Amino acid sequence: xxxxxxxxxxxxxxxxxxxxxxxxxxxxxxxxxxxxxxxxxxxxxxxxxxxxxxxxxxxxxxxxxxxxxxxxxxxxxxxxxxxxxxxxxxxxxxxxxxxxxxxxxxxxxxxxxxxxxxxxxxxxxxxxxxxxxxxxxxxxxxxxxxxxxxxxxxxxxxxxxxxxxxxxxxxxxxxxxxxxxxxxxxxxxxxxxxxxxxxxxxxxxxxxxxxxxxxxxxxxxxxxxxxxxxxxxxxxxxxxxxxxxxxxxxxxxxxxxxxxxxxxxxxxxxxxxxxxxxxxxxxxxxxxxxxxxxxxxxxxxxxxxxxxxxxxxxxxxxxxxxxxxxxxxxxxx
Amino acid sequence: xxxxxxxxxxxxxxxxxxxxxxxxxxxxxxxxxxxxxxxxxxxxxxxxxxxxxxxxxxxxxxxxxxxxxxxxxxxxxxxxxxxxxxxxxxxxxxxxxxxxxxxxxxxxxxxxxxxxxxxxxxxxxxxxxxxxxxxxxxxxxxxxxxxxxxxxxxxxxxxxxxxxxxxxxxxxxxxxxxxxxxxxxxxxxxxxxxxxxxxxxxxxxxxxxxxxxxxxxxxxxxxxxxxxxxxxxxxxxxxxxxxxxxxxxxxxxxxxxxxxxxxxxxxxxxxxxxxxxxxxxxxxxxxxxxxxxxxxxxxxxxxxxxxxxxxxxxxxxxx
Numbered sequence: 001x002x003x004x005x006x007x008x009x010x011x012x013x014x015x016x017x018x019x020x021x022x023x024x025x026x027x028x029x030x031x032x033x034x035x036x037x038x039x040x041x042x043x044x045x046x047x048x049x050x051x052x053x054x055x056x057x058x059x060x061x062x063x064x065x066x067x068x069x070x071x072x073x074x075x076x077x078x079x080x081x082x083x084x085x086x087x088x089x090x091x092x093x094x095x096x097x098x099x100x101x102x103x104x105x106x107x108x109x110x111x112x113x114x115x116x117x118x119x120x121x122x123x124x125x126x127x128x129x130x131x132x133x134x135x136x137x138x139x140x141x142x143x144x145x146x147x148x149x150x151x152x153x154x155x156x157x158x159x160x161x162x163x164x165x166x167x168x169x170x171x172x173x174x175x176x177x178x179x180x181x182x183x184x185x186x187x188x189x190x191x192x193x194x195x196x197x198x199x200x201x202x203x204x205x206x207x208x209x210x211x212x213x214x215x216x217x218x219x220x221x222x223x224x225x226x227x228x229x230x231x232x233x234x235x236x237x238x239x240x241x242x243x244x245x246x247x248x249x250x251x252x253x254x255x256x257x258x259x260x261x262x263x264x265x266x267x268x269x270x271x272x273x274x275x276x277x278x279x280x281x282x283x284x285x286x287x288x289x290x291x292x293x294x295x296x297x298x299x300x301x302x303x304x305x306x307x308x309x310x311x312x313x314x315x316x317x318x319x320x321x322x323x324x325x326x327x328x329x330x331x332x333x
Numbered sequence: 334x335x336x337x338x339x340x341x342x343x344x345x346x347x348x349x350x351x352x353x354x355x356x357x358x359x360x361x362x363x364x365x366x367x368x369x370x371x372x373x374x375x376x377x378x379x380x381x382x383x384x385x386x387x388x389x390x391x392x393x394x395x396x397x398x399x400x401x402x403x404x405x406x407x408x409x410x411x412x413x414x415x416x417x418x419x420x421x422x423x424x425x426x427x428x429x430x431x432x433x434x435x436x437x438x439x440x441x442x443x444x445x446x447x448x449x450x451x452x453x454x455x456x457x458x459x460x461x462x463x464x465x466x467x468x469x470x471x472x473x474x475x476x477x478x479x480x481x482x483x484x485x486x487x488x489x490x491x492x493x494x495x496x497x498x499x500x501x502x503x504x505x506x507x508x509x510x511x512x513x514x515x516x517x518x519x520x521x522x523x524x525x526x527x528x529x530x531x532x533x534x535x536x537x538x539x540x541x542x543x544x545x546x547x548x549x550x551x552x553x554x555x556x557x558x559x560x561x562x563x564x565x566x567x568x569x570x571x572x573x574x575x576x577x578x579x580x581x582x583x584x585x586x587x588x589x590x591x592x593x594x595x596x597x598x599x600x601x602x603x604x605x606x607x608x609x610x611x612x613x614x615x616x617x618x619x620x621x622x623x624x625x626x627x628x629x630x631x632x633x634x635x636x637x638x639x640x641x642x643x644x645x646x647x648x649x650x651x652x
Contacts, residue, residue, distance in 0.1 A: 048541075050454050053550075064451075072462065075462060085492070086480055101486075144381075147377060176631055185391070207380035239369065242373070263471060270610075284473070285474075289592060299479065299483075303479055318467075
């Protein structure tokens with residue numbers, strides 16, 4: 001996840017996946033991520049470059065403790081600071097935000113901003129649009145990735161090789177190429193009417209994420225084949241195999257893909273900006289952009305509200321997020 | 334790179350119907366699971382076909398047409414590509430994009446590495462550090478940009494100017510100035526993305542085999558030598574990948590220039606991707622053919638660059 005995550009405008013999912021607009025590369029690092037637990041040997045449970053003996057030496061201990069402390073301060077200041085400031089602005093009268101942004105409530109706090117953002121600018125309604133967007137995009141991604149992974153990894157018909165190649169090839173196509181052709185397709189679909197202002201315009205393209213398919217197919221590859229064989233002997237067809245055996249065993253990877261999917265929809269801007277224009281479907285990110293010039297206090301409250309859910313989700317599912325983020329690098333690595 | 338590199342040798346396929354060889358007829362095909370495989374492939378075939386494979390082909394077609402998406406498209410040969418090269422803004426947007434990518438590397442490449450190496454030596458509270466580092470990544474980009482846009486208020490009362498004023502610096506014009514605008518954009522982009530890179534490095538650091546450190550200690554290596562001669566070489570593969578991915582990502586930067594400055598002041602932050610957008614969608618736009626041609630050229634450039642890059646780094650990695 002390089003600067004990509006923030007700066008690639010993702011029409012179809014490739015770009016929304018951290019950095020996946022670009023190249024996929026050899027699998028060494030994925031193997032590494034599988035190996036990752038190996039280091040926890042009993043006598044040195046979590047060692048890095050510094051050994052326990054190193055830590056006992058005062059010079060090493062105080063240098064590294066000091067560096068860790070400075071790092072913590074920097075992280076608090078740099079990563080948390082702006083968000084705390086945002087939280088403060090949400091409850092500060094506009095006049096104070098503009099004249100004394102760094103003072104803490106010089107003239108008292110207010111809930112007027114929140115009230116305005118919620119009741120006058122109807123943040124809640126756009127919030128629900130984002131929820132719909134995320135749910136549908138999540139569903140397509142899970143459906144495509146699990147069934148596709150099942151075909152590529154478990155059923156493996158003759159043509160799986162070609163399909164696999166065709167899916168992987170899309171990893172090498174930067175998201176920028178898809179933007180205009182996809183827009184054309186949505187405005188003039190070969191069947192039916194224009195999908196502009198229709199949630200399907202964001203739901204369907206989200207599914208075309210080669211990154212998800214690779215992630216899930218590799219996970220399926222790692223499931224023990226004997227279980228599939230046993231199921232077959234017991235008379236289970238491919239549908240039962242998929243539904244009762246493969247899916248229940250794949251909860252971890254489905255969790256990772258789900259988290260990615262939801263967060264990607266939450267972050268997406270350019271594509272919904274182009275295709276979800278009407279207030280009845282506009283997601284929060286697109287709506288916020290149109291709010292850029294309203295009263296600063298109200299804007300800050302709206303920004304704070306829109307940040308709350310992703311941050312809450314992150315704090316609840318932090319393990320899954322961080323594992324997913326590390327895995328993301330590994331697949332691309 | 335061949336596909337073989339990307340997919341490790343997979344374990345043998347499950348043969349759901351291991352009948353002895355019978356002549357292949359539609360019936361045996363169905364019985365052998367051919368039909369169910371096809372049914373399972375419907376979602377991936379439909380979604381990728383319609384929203385990935387077809388648009389890629391369609392991009393090549395559109396780049397050879399003049400189209401505004403309402404009237405019937407007209408074939409114009411290579412006119413769109415000629416128009417791209419004749420565009421007086423082309424040198425500017427290329428220069429700006431390269432400048433963004435270069436600044437993003439300077440700001441955003443070494444810092445996460447140092448942070449991750451430090452964090453990987455934590456014996457406790459590693460989770461707290463990771464969560465803090467990753468926090469900005471989950472903030473929706475539009476929120477981050479609008480918030481930072483306010484931070485960059487050029488008045489002396491602006492957030493950054495206030496803070497810098499405490500140590501006697503500024504006030505700085507930030508986004509309002511042609512020189513300052515781009516670094517300001519990159520600073521925010523780095524804030525928003527660095528945490529992800531940190532987590533990738535941390536995952537790679539955890540997989541450095543402990544035996545290597547043990548061996549280095551037997552040889553009497555100091556802490557710094559261990560970091561420099563064991564940790565760094567083990568990270569080389571990941572470092573190569575994140576570098577090229579970051580360049581590919583930043584070469585397509587859109588959100589920051591669009592929302593912060595809309596390419597201004599005086600085109601100082603107009604990037605290639607923003608040019609694509611403006612050609613196609615902005616007021617006087619509807620020039621979908623030229624926009625597609627420009628996006629294809631960018632993609633081709635990135636593809637060639639990645640290939641060369643992997644060629645070079647592969648030989649380095651092996652040496």
